[in-house]
Amino acid sequence: MRTREGNKEKDILNAAVEIFAKFGYHNSKIYQIAQEASVATGSVYVYYKNKEDLLHKIFEMLWSRLYIELKKVSEITELTSLEKLDAMVDLYLDVFAENPALALVFVNEQIQASRNQTRFTKYYEKFLDLAEKSLTEGQLRGEIIANLDMMIYRQFIFGALRNLIHRWAESPEEFSLGRIRRNFKLFIKNGIVQK
Amino acid sequence: MRTREGNKEKDILNAAVEIFAKFGYHNSKIYQIAQEASVATGSVYVYYKNKEDLLHKIFEMLWSRLYIELKKVSEITELTSLEKLDAMVDLYLDVFAENPALALVFVNEQIQASRNQTRFTKYYEKFLDLAEKSLTEGQLRGEIIANLDMMIYRQFIFGALRNLIHRWAESPEEFSLGRIRRNFKLFIKNGIVQK
Amino acid sequence: MRTREGNKEKDILNAAVEIFAKFGYHNSKIYQIAQEASVATGSVYVYYKNKEDLLHKIFEMLWSRLYIELKKVSEITELTSLEKLDAMVDLYLDVFAENPALALVFVNEQIQASRNQTRFTKYYEKFLDLAEKSLTEGQLRGEIIANLDMMIYRQFIFGALRNLIHRWAESPEEFSLGRIRRNFKLFIKNGIVQK
Amino acid sequence: MRTREGNKEKDILNAAVEIFAKFGYHNSKIYQIAQEASVATGSVYVYYKNKEDLLHKIFEMLWSRLYIELKKVSEITELTSLEKLDAMVDLYLDVFAENPALALVFVNEQIQASRNQTRFTKYYEKFLDLAEKSLTEGQLRGEIIANLDMMIYRQFIFGALRNLIHRWAESPEEFSLGRIRRNFKLFIKNGIVQK
DNA sequence: AATGAATGAGTTTTCATTCAT
DNA sequence: TATGAATGAAAACTCATTCAT
Structure with a gap:
């Protein structure tokens, strides 16, 4: 988790990289990515269509x-x-x-x-x-x-x-x-x- | 004792190989493997502890x-x-x-x-x-x-x-x-x- | 598990008492009772209609x-x-x-x-x-x-x-x-x- | 945030009491409790870890x-x-x-x-x-x-x-x-x- | 009667996705 | 945009019961 200036879209993608790397795509949960990016679960879907899109x-x-x-x-x-x-x-x-x-x-x-x-x-x-x-x-x-x-x-x-x-x-x-x-x-x- | 025409244990493992190869481990369903092996879903669990065990x-x-x-x-x-x-x-x-x-x-x-x-x-x-x-x-x-x-x-x-x-x-x-x-x-x- | 002279019906009932006492009715498995009575799972159904009957x-x-x-x-x-x-x-x-x-x-x-x-x-x-x-x-x-x-x-x-x-x-x-x-x-x- | 008209957490617990009382713990199904509480099955798990937790x-x-x-x-x-x-x-x-x-x-x-x-x-x-x-x-x-x-x-x-x-x-x-x-x-x- | 492999219906639980605010 | 509570479809797994031998 990082403190960020405000680029949520990028933050979420970076978080996804970290989580996917750690647990593998299928074992990664959207809420983990959201948490890692310090945003709410729903916010992931504001920027990305779905998990696969990430x-x-x-x-x-x-x-x-x-x-x-x-x-x-x-x-x-x-x-x-x-x-x-x-x-x-x-x-x-x-x-x-x-x-x-x-x-x-x-x-x-x-x-x-x-x-x-x-x-x-x-x-x-x-x-x-x-x-x-x-x-x-x-x-x-x-x-x-x-x-x-x-x-x-x-x-x-x-x-x-x-x-x-x-x-x-x-x-x-x-x-x-x-x-x-x-x-x-x-x-x-x-x-x-x-x- | 019920008939054991073939070797179910081996059949199931072979079926798992086919299904895993086709869809990938995480996208494979146990019932697909069972179907491919021509056995009931529950029979997979007679021979294998769980999906990971396969x-x-x-x-x-x-x-x-x-x-x-x-x-x-x-x-x-x-x-x-x-x-x-x-x-x-x-x-x-x-x-x-x-x-x-x-x-x-x-x-x-x-x-x-x-x-x-x-x-x-x-x-x-x-x-x-x-x-x-x-x-x-x-x-x-x-x-x-x-x-x-x-x-x-x-x-x-x-x-x-x-x-x-x-x-x-x-x-x-x-x-x-x-x-x-x-x-x-x-x-x-x-x-x-x-x- | 006991060695018995051959009264399977009684053996199974006694086994059921032991297993039910130990785990409770709902947590007891038929195969546990069969094992405790030293008979095969199917034999339980020779003498008793079903689990509830026991x-x-x-x-x-x-x-x-x-x-x-x-x-x-x-x-x-x-x-x-x-x-x-x-x-x-x-x-x-x-x-x-x-x-x-x-x-x-x-x-x-x-x-x-x-x-x-x-x-x-x-x-x-x-x-x-x-x-x-x-x-x-x-x-x-x-x-x-x-x-x-x-x-x-x-x-x-x-x-x-x-x-x-x-x-x-x-x-x-x-x-x-x-x-x-x-x-x-x-x-x-x-x-x-x-x- | 979705509306939270009543107190779902409490509703679910009350529903569980009713259903457990009526059928017994082991004969009660989670979907029955959810239905009794007028929520979706999954909502039970938002507030309670599992059936035993209830x-x-x-x-x-x-x-x-x-x-x-x-x-x-x-x-x-x-x-x-x-x-x-x-x-x-x-x-x-x-x-x-x-x-x-x-x-x-x-x-x-x-x-x-x-x-x-x-x-x-x-x-x-x-x-x-x-x-x-x-x-x-x-x-x-x-x-x-x-x-x-x-x-x-x-x-x-x-x-x-x-x-x-x-x-x-x-x-x-x-x-x-x-x-x-x-x-x-x-x-x-x-x-x-x-x- | 006895067996135990085979069955598949039934249930819990998970989690991606939605949506009212 | 942002939120996170709520949803419900989907799947793994269990196990009482059956039945061919």
């Missing part, structure tokens, strides 16, 4: 941020495709860095958020498409192996990154973001085989 | 199978550590290969299954520990790079694998297991950089 | 015993009416003396037993009627005060006796039957005023 | 009233101990006089109310202790026989009174409170023996 708004906010950032990165022409890949990992981690609760909701409730709602699948695909584009450029330039199964690869790195963020959000002291950042970039590029 | 039994069955298989693989002395890593990926995929619904439950409900239940976290850690052991051997033999952050790496591959299984379970025709199998092994070992 | 049979057995004993006492012509009153108290206590569990069921479940069943009210009235007859004789003989409101008085002593039996059944070491017997007889006859 | 609140209210009244009586120094005893009988009857349903619940559900709850046993004991104190004073002043087994006696009169209240509540026209009041006081003090 979750959707969280994902919407998140995906649009991710997409905007990614767009920026993908448009920096000075970067090699491998540098772009690194930059994408960074932006991804940066979005969550300030807010572990948000990371937990993102990781744990993605399935629930997608149910009855194809919007996020699209966002998600758009995001991966953009990432893929950079990689394809890298192949043309000979920086990346030519016979890369992109469809598998993008799910590969996305899953790996998601799981590491999950670990970090659960125990930030054990899995520091810096350590994740450094190693992740190595793994996806070079693998682990001793040459 | 989920736990599914995970128990799964993890014990995974662990047994992994143990076997890790004890084959003839394999190099990289071959072992491949074998582990295979066994993991093989467990789910016959049952996409099971894969979906495993991937989507892990968090719910762990709540109020530390048992599975242990299984999971035991599994990763065993995998890690093989990798450490590989480092000693010079097959794997020495400066590998194992703690990050094991979460890296586990997350990647989980996500790929998820994609496959959702659309097996798009993401065939063979394709996943082949590419995954390449990625984790060699990365994607053109040398 | 309770009715217990009360039936009890009231018929009480009534038979009372009849005997009331027919002993050598006794004064005050001696008869004492004898009645004794027979009442004697019926329960050997079986505290039975006493508890009798005291606690009387209301439930009477619901949907007027039979016991009749027994009960018959019992009190017979007791009343002895008292009326006593009035004629001048042993008992003439202006006694019998209708109130009989409920008075019945309630008092019931409560004392209850106390005894709950903690026999604190409220011994002998002590109850002795004092009860004094109270109903002489009161407590110092003359 | 019963507890009834007993709490009752015992505290009884105890307060008793305290008052016991502190009137002008009364002899026998007069105090009479006054106690009066207060006891007065509490129920206006509400037969309450009397029935008090008499019939005491055992259920005590289960999982020692609070009421304490109230009950405190009540009897206070009554006992008055009697002991009477013994010192020579108003009451010295060799009175108080432990038995207090259970004796309590049981008798309870049963008479029960009869009255069931059929007030047959057992008028006035008649009970008058006779009860005679019985406990003087017994029935013609001197």
